[in-house]
């Protein structure tokens with residue numbers, strides 16, 4: 001029987017990418033569209049695990065469930081905004097985020113997705129994907145977070161927003177994290 005697995009996220013753009021990324025795995029992927037509380041923390045693993053604890057409480061033990069938290073870290077700021085990028089985006093917007101780095105030569109950044117998964121036995125597993133790049137003036141559609149200001153090293157000069165979804169998924173932080181997670185699920189199914 002095909003195993004059911006629940007992805008708890010309130011972010012429709014994430015869900016769309018994750019559905020594509022996990023399409024090769026023999027699973028029934030369902031979504032609980034809940035916005036879980038997020039810790040104020042710099043450890044990405046701690047944030048993802050705390051989100052997962054809430055998800056397990058909501059769904060009950062025994063249901064395979066995962067969450068993911070995505071961060072954008074600036075090298076010049078020693079990793080900040082990191083997981084706080086969500087709140088920077090909400091309060092300041094893209095243009096001012098780019099301006100924060102204006103006085104500095106170093107525009108290097110990393111996009112990081114941390115997945116936390118609870119299996120049927122309630123054991124937690126963490127997977128992470130990192131894509132290096134730099135912060136640039138917004139180019140491309142602005143319908144998903146900071147996609148238009150992040151230019152990955154591997155993209156031949158395109159921002160995430162200028163790439164089609166399939167090309168983004170091949171090199172993205174989320175793509176890399178879900179590659180690891182999918183392999184784990186296929187080995188342990």
Ligand SMILES: O=c1[nH]c(=O)c2ncn([C@@H]3O[C@H](COP(=O)(O)OP(=O)(O)OP(=O)(O)O)[C@@H](O)[C@H]3O)c2[nH]1
Pocket residue numbers: 008009010011014034035036038068069070071085086087089144145146147148160174
């Ligand atoms: O340009 C982007 N490309 C991406 O690939 C991407 N992935 C996430 N984000 C944004 O970065 C913050 C993460 O916060 P986040 O991980 O807590 O997400 P969220 O609160 O929206 O959903 P969730 O926590 O319910 O899953 C939020 O502002 C997201 O919109 C992205 N922006």
Ligand SMILES: [Mg+2]
Pocket residue numbers: 036038
């Ligand atoms: Mg969130």
